[in-house]
Amino acid sequence: MDKIIFTKFIINPKIFWSNFFLLGFFMLIGFACSHYMELEGHHVTGMNNQIVWGLPHIFAVLLIVIASGVLNIASISSVFDKKLYKPLAPLSALLAISFLIAGLAILVLDLGRPNRLIVAMTTYNFKSIFSWNIFLYSGFTVVLAAYIWTMLDREVNKYSKFMGTFAFGWRIILTTGTGSIFGFLVAREAYSTAILAPLFIVMSLLYGTAVYYLILRVISKYHETYISKDILDNLKKLSTMFLFANLYFLALYHMTNMYIAKHLDFEIFILSSGGVYTLAFWLGQVIIGIVIPIILLNSKKLSSNMVLTSSSIMILLGSFIAMYVIIIGGQAYPLTIFPDHMIIESAFYDNVVHSYVPSIYELGLGIGGVALALIIILVGIANFKFLPTMISSPKSIDAVDNTSNN
Amino acid sequence: MRLIMKDRTHLTRREFIVKSITAISAVYIIPDIISKAEASKPLDAEVSPKTKWAINVDVTKCVDGCTSCVEACVDENGLYGFDRPETDSQWIRKLRIKDIKTDKVTTLPMMCQHCENPPCVDVCPTGASFRREDGIVMVNQHTCIGCRYCMMACPFKARSFVHENLTEQVTSAPRGKGCVESCNLCVNRIDHGSETTACEEACMKEGHNAITFGDLSEPDSRVSIAIKTKSSRRLRADMRLKQRVTYSGF
Numbered sequence: 001m002d003k004i005i006f007t008k009f010i011i012n013p014k015i016f017w018s019n020f021f022l023l024g025f026f027m028l029i030g031f032a033c034s035h036y037m038e039l040e041g042h043h044v045t046g047m048n049n050q051i052v053w054g055l056p057h058i059f060a061v062l063l064i065v066i067a068s069g070v071l072n073i074a075s076i077s078s079v080f081d082k083k084l085y086k087p088l089a090p091l092s093a094l095l096a097i098s099f100l101i102a103g104l105a106i107l108v109l110d111l112g113r114p115n116r117l118i119v120a121m122t123t124y125n126f127k128s129i130f131s132w133n134i135f136l137y138s139g140f141t142v143v144l145a146a147y148i149w150t151m152l153d154r155e156v157n158k159y160s161k162f163m164g165t166f167a168f169g170w171r172i173i174l175t176t177g178t179g180s181i182f183g184f185l186v187a188r189e190a191y192s193t194a195i196l197a198p199l200f201i202v203m204s205l206l207y208g209t210a211v212y213y214l215i216l217r218v219i220s221k222y223h224e225t226y227i228s229k230d231i232l233d234n235l236k237k238l239s240t241m242f243l244f245a246n247l248y249f250l251a252l253y254h255m256t257n258m259y260i261a262k263h264l265d266f267e268i269f270i271l272s273s274g275g276v277y278t279l280a281f282w283l284g285q286v287i288i289g290i291v292i293p294i295i296l297l298n299s300k301k302l303s304s305n306m307v308l309t310s311s312s313i314m315i316l317l318g319s320f321i322a323m324y325v326i327i328i329g330g331q332a333y334p335l336t337i338f339p340d341h342m343i344i345e346s347a348f349y350d351n352v353v354h355s356y357v358p359s360i361y362e363l364g365l366g367i368g369g370v371a372l373a374l375i376i377i378l379v380g381i382a383n384f385k386f387l388p389t390m391i392s393s394p395k396s397i398d399a400v401d402n403t404s405n406n
Numbered sequence: 407m408r409l410i411m412k413d414r415t416h417l418t419r420r421e422f423i424v425k426s427i428t429a430i431s432a433v434y435i436i437p438d439i440i441s442k443a444e445a446s447k448p449l450d451a452e453v454s455p456k457t458k459w460a461i462n463v464d465v466t467k468c469v470d471g472c473t474s475c476v477e478a479c480v481d482e483n484g485l486y487g488f489d490r491p492e493t494d495s496q497w498i499r500k501l502r503i504k505d506i507k508t509d510k511v512t513t514l515p516m517m518c519q520h521c522e523n524p525p526c527v528d529v530c531p532t533g534a535s536f537r538r539e540d541g542i543v544m545v546n547q548h549t550c551i552g553c554r555y556c557m558m559a560c561p562f563k564a565r566s567f568v569h570e571n572l573t574e575q576v577t578s579a580p581r582g583k584g585c586v587e588s589c590n591l592c593v594n595r596i597d598h599g600s601e602t603t604a605c606e607e608a609c610m611k612e613g614h615n616a617i618t619f620g621d622l623s624e625p626d627s628r629v630s631i632a633i634k635t636k637s638s639r640r641l642r643a644d645m646r647l648k649q650r651v652t653y654s655g656f
Contacts, residue, residue, distance in 0.1 A: 041570035041583045048492035049566050052554040112552015112567060112584030120551050123532045130531035130555055186645065187525060187561030262644075335563055337516070337641055338503050344511070345502035347476075347491065350563060 004087045005389045006152065009381035011222045016382060023375040030368010033361040034109035042112065045362050050354035051331050056110035058323040059366030062207070063103030063373060064137070064178055065200060066319075068171040069208015070095040072238075074147070075171070078164020084230055087388035090151045091219075092212060093167070094380045097144045099211075102373035104137055106365060129180045136174045143167050152385060175201045182326065189266035190330030195256055199249040206242035207319040209235065210312035215377065217309055223387060232304035239311060240297045247290050266333050270325070274353070277329040280321050289318015328356050455539040458622035459591055459650065461606070462632040463514055466655035467616035470513045473500055475617060478608030479517075482592060484576035495566035495581075497589040498605055505656075512656050515605065515617065518543055518564040518589040519641065522648035526556035526565065535586070541650045544590035552584040561642050564588050591619070622650070 009016075037045060047054040073092035077085035108114055124131045147167045150160035179200030185191040213235055219225060254271065257263040270281055293311040296302070302310070332354045337343070343351035381387055417425070479485065479498045487494030498517040504510070520543045526535045527543065534550040537543045545556075545565075557565045565588040568581060575581050578594040592603040602610075602619055609617040620629030632638075638652035 038584070042567065043488070043490060043493045043569035048569070049494075049496075049557070049563075050492065052557045052567060112554070112586070113550065116549070116551045119532050119549050120553075123549060125527075125530055125533040127528050128531045128555070130529060130553065134531065181555075184529065185525075185558055187559060187642075331558070335561060337562055339642070339644075340507070341503040341505055341512075343501055344504050346499060348496050348499045348516075348563065349492070350499075350501060350516075 006087075006090065006385040007387055007389050008383065008385055009219065009223055009378075009387055011382070015222060016378070019378060020375065023371040023378065026371035027368050027375060029364050030106075030366075030371065031109070033364030033368065034114070037110070037361050037365070038114060044359060046356055046358040047362070050349050051328060051356040053327055053331065054356060055358035055362035056106050056365050056369075057327055058320065059369050060103045060106040060110070061178065061181075061327065062319060062323045063099045063106065063369060065175065065204045066207050066211050067096050067099035067103060067140075068175045068178075068201075069204035069206065070099060070212045071144075071167060071171050072205055072208050073212055074151075074164060075168040076238075078147075078151075078161050079168045081161075084234060088212075088216070088231070089164075090148060091216070091381070091386045093144050093148045093151065094384075094386050095212060095215060095377060096171075097141055097148075098373045098376035098380065100137060100140060100144075101376060102369045105372055106369035109365060110362075129177055129184050133174075133177045133181065136170070136177045140167075140170055140174055143170050171204075172201060175204045182330070187335060188330055188333075189257070189263045189336065190270070190326070190333060192263075193253065193256055195249065195253045199246075199253055202242060202245040202249050203319065203322065206239070206246050206315060209239055209242060210315040210319075213308050214312045214316065217305075219381070219387065224389065225387060229304065232308060235308055236297050236304060239308070239315070240294060243290055243294050243297070243315075250285070250290075262336070262339065265336070269333050269353070270329055274329065274332070277325060277332060280329070281325045284321025285318055285325050288314055289322055293318070332356065453539045456623050457540040459520070459541050459596065460620065460622045460629050460633075461517075461520075461591070461603070461651045462618045462629050462638055462654060463651070464616050464618070464632065464636060464654045465512050465514045467614050468512075468514050469612075469614050469616075470502065470511075472612060472614065474608040474612045474614075475515050475605035476500060478604040479589070482576075482595075482604035483579035484574055484581065486574050488570060490569075493567075493569035495568060495587060497564075497566070497587070510656075514653060514656075516562065516564070517605075517651065518560075519562050519647070519649035519651040520589075520591065522650070524647065525559040525561065529555045529559040531555065538593075542591045542593055542596075543588075544593060545586055545588065547580050547582055547585050547587070550585040552586065554586060556586055560588075561645060561647070 045054060070092055073085050074089035074096075076082045077089040077092075108117055111117070111120075120134060124134070126132070143163070143166060147160070147163040150156045150158075150163045176197040179197035180194075182191040183194050183196035216225070216227065220227065254267060257267045270277055272278060274281075293314045296307055296311040296314065299307055334343075334350060334352065334354070337350065345351070476496075476498050483497060485495050485497060498515050500513060501516050502511060502513045505512070520537075520541055522537075522541070524535075524537055524543045527537050530536075531553060532549045532551055534546040534548075535543070535556045536546060552567065554567055557563075557567060565586050567586050568583050571583050572581055581587055592600070592605075595603065603617075606617045606619040609615060618629045618632040620627035622630055622633075624630060632654070633652065636654040638654040640647070640649045640652055
């Protein structure tokens with residue numbers, strides 16, 4: 001009979017500190033890049049008055065979407081009572097909190113006036129989805145902290161199902177809010193549709209599961225963590241389901257745009273004539289991000305570990321390109337100010353497809369944000385008991401469920 | 407003791423100069439300060455919701471190649487750029503457009519359209535992007551955090567983000583790095599009692615009279631008359647933003 005025993009991340013101190021300092025180095029580079037951008041102004045970035053949101057936003061939105069998604073594992077365990085995932089649940093919540101903090105850090109550090117964060121935290125316009133998101137994001141960290149507490153402390157463990165359900169509801173609303181940042185932009189043809197909210201939700205489910213698996217794989221290299229075949233099979237099924245759901249909503253989004261006459265030109269742009277954006281859509285978002293992972297996940301020749309690792313890497317790569325297509329591609333297409341006219345001359349680039357080449361500072365900030373997430377995870381698992389020593393079959397976990405939490 | 411005591415009946419040269427300058431200052435500078443203080447009184451008064459500031463552009467009068475409105479805006483608001491057109495601020499720009507059906511080419515100025523339902527105000531998280539009771543849509547430079555969400559939301563690409571350190575701001579138009587800005591209908595001039603914006607004034611000086619500014623609530627205002635005499639339309643009327651900037655003649 002197996003027990004779930006949660007332990008700290010036991011790792012050779014040399015490996016821990018070398019990873020800690022490496023991540024810390026990238027984090028500092030991120031801060032330095034942000035500081036330079038603030039001192040010099042955003043003209044040192046690739047962003048301009050045409051492409052107003054750039055690489056930092058790709059990183060930030062992706063990390064926030066992933067933050068919501070990695071909570072899948074905990075949600076399945078607590079909300080849907082899948083005992084199979086119970087040993088993996090606390091780590092899932094830690095990852096969620098880490099990615100959320102990192103995403104928010106990038107978003108704040110890219111502001112024109114990051115020193116006015118206090119204004120953003122104290123002055124609200126409740127008609128703005130951005131304002132709501134400030135509450136949703138900061139509230140989510142509190143909810144997650146409470147959820148982790150109920151999962152890890154035996155005395156309050158009885159509340160973990162309630163907190164899990166609460167966190168599940170919160171994350172669905174949170175990702176709806178993130179998708180709606182774009183969905184509520186009525187002026188831009190790429191956005192202006194409520195379908196973006198459910199699309200972002202399925203993207204979060206897919207990306208979060210992939211990221212969770214990859215991080216678990218890395219941890220298991222250093223820490224004895226046996227992942228049972230049941231879990232691997234289940235993760236494969238889940239990922240396949242999320243991939244098809246993603247494909248469905250993506251197709252629905254583009255079909256809707258094609259049906260709306262005034263959005264048709266944008267659809268032609270993104271699907272066929274948009275150059276780098278079209279290539280990114282088909283090759284990156286669709287083929288690398290969805291089609292290849294579906295094929296891999298249903299391959300009988302490769303081992304489950306291999307299948308999940310390779311498909312997760314592909315999904316992650318596709319997720320980044322998907323954000324590029326949504327955020328940059330959506331802005332690159334010029335606004336239709338005169339539906340019956342063609343703009344033939346403008347000093348403000350009204351009549352051209354905008355180009356965007358990110359600067360090294362934006363890349364530095366983005367990578368710094370990812371390093372921040374990973375360093376929180378590293379310190380978290382090294383100091384608190386997040387990791388199960390044995391991840392075993394559901395039956396045996398069922399049998400010891402009442403006595404298991406250490 | 408007697409030797410070091412000053413003779414108070416005569417002024418020293420230094421005292422003479424100091425007192426003379428003080429007297430001249432009192433005569434010339436103080437009245438000027440007082441008159442300025444009086445002129446700024448309307449700034450303290452609440453903006454009346456009865457006032458409806460608006461602009462009408464008659465595109466048939468707008469001359470191709472003329473950029474006097476743009477230059478006047480730059481001077482009025484100190485929008486001196488850095489020769490980086492992708493990041494330099496533009497509050498007003500000239501466009502040449504061609505009718506898809508008739509191939510007729512038109513030129514017109516494009517600026518913030520001062521919507522009654524402004525998307526930029528809806529999306530701003532801090533309320534820095536706001537609409538005054540008199541219809542002027544502008545940015546509070548003290549509470550803008552530089553998120554640029556308003557720029558994403560604006561259907562007319564009317565807003566600019568200040569991408570670099572500024573050194574030549576004018577006192578009448580506070581601007582700063584890291585904030586978003588746009589045409590504010592020369593709010594400083596209007597609040598000081600002016601009846602014209604810099605762009606309208608420049609257009610009139612050129613003798614084109616394509617831009618007409620005024621208060622829509624007054625039936626005899628220039629803008630009311632302009633709209634009455636020639637039918638006008640709002641850009642992207644399908645969005646129902648009820649802009650206060652309208653265009654006639656196309």
